Amino acid sequence: MQKKLEELVEKTGVWPLAAGAGLAFIAGTAWYVGVFKKVAISEKSFEGGTFIYASYQGSVRSIYKGFKPVFEALAQFRKDFKDVAPKDVPITGIYYDNPNELQDQNQFRADIGFLLEQGKFSEDAIKATVEYFTKNEGIKIKLLPSAQSVHGTFPFRCALPSYALGASKFYPAMETYMTAKKEKFDPIFSGIESPGAIEINRDGQIQYFVPFENVREFSLTEYAKPAKKQ
Structure with missing residues (x-):
């Protein structure tokens, strides 16, 4: 046989x-x-908006736990106030660390939630959302300004691979771009302990913004800067 x-x-x-x-x-x-896709780096304006978020520190592998309280509250808000609650809000995070550079990867920091983008939601929806989330303990609200930023995009196909691949492509490309223009960027970030990098998931794309205007306005973390590997 x-x-x-x-x-x-x-x-x-x-x-x-x-x-x-x-x-x-x-x-x-x-x-x-998107394994074979390259991320093109450019300079683009982040338009700003109202950021509803929770602070997170822990393993990047468990970051979904940080999103949970915000989106559970959003689901309840939509249930209770379906006529005014905003629809199709983009998952948004501000990230401060490269976990691979940390002595303890459980010290990774982020502020995570959703963004009511400037000009994309009605004033009534924004007002109702702010009023509702102000009452939720542990959830914070920050009006983010517009800012010129180093920018890139990556296709969002499926959660973990897309976020991991996108980050592995955007951040090295961003660092290369900013290093080539260090005369421009070094003075801007001098003295900023924890500059934030914004990731917005909307319309099948992960949008990356590293603001180089109003930089301190995007450093929201309540946690101290963790030690890096030597």
Whole structure:
């Protein structure tokens, strides 16, 4: 039986074809999630808005836990005030650390929630949202100003791969860009202990903004800067 099977494989090439199909599937999946995509860096205005958020410190792998109280409150808000509660709010975070550079990766810091972007939501919706979330303990509200920023985008296909791949491509490209223009950027960030990088998930894209105007307005973290690896 084994010999006949080997002869069949030798004549038909079934196994190699199956392997080829598997490789094609893997390559197609890798293309779909953006493994081969490069992030183009430019300078673009972050338009600002009302940021509803909670502060987080912990492992980046568990960051979804930080989003939970904000979005549970948002779901309840929509249930109680469906006529005024905003729809389609983008998941938004301000991030302060590269977890791979920290002595203790559980010291990773972020402020995470959603953004009512300037000009995209009615004044009534913004007012009702602010009034509702002001009553929620542990949830904070910050009016973020507009600011010129170093910017990039990455396609959002599926949660963990997209966030991980996007970050692995945007942040090195951003650092290369800013290093090449250090005469411009070094004085701006001098003395800023924890500048923030904004990530906004909207319309199938992760938008990255590193503001270089009003920089201190984007450093919201309540946690001390953690020690880095030597």
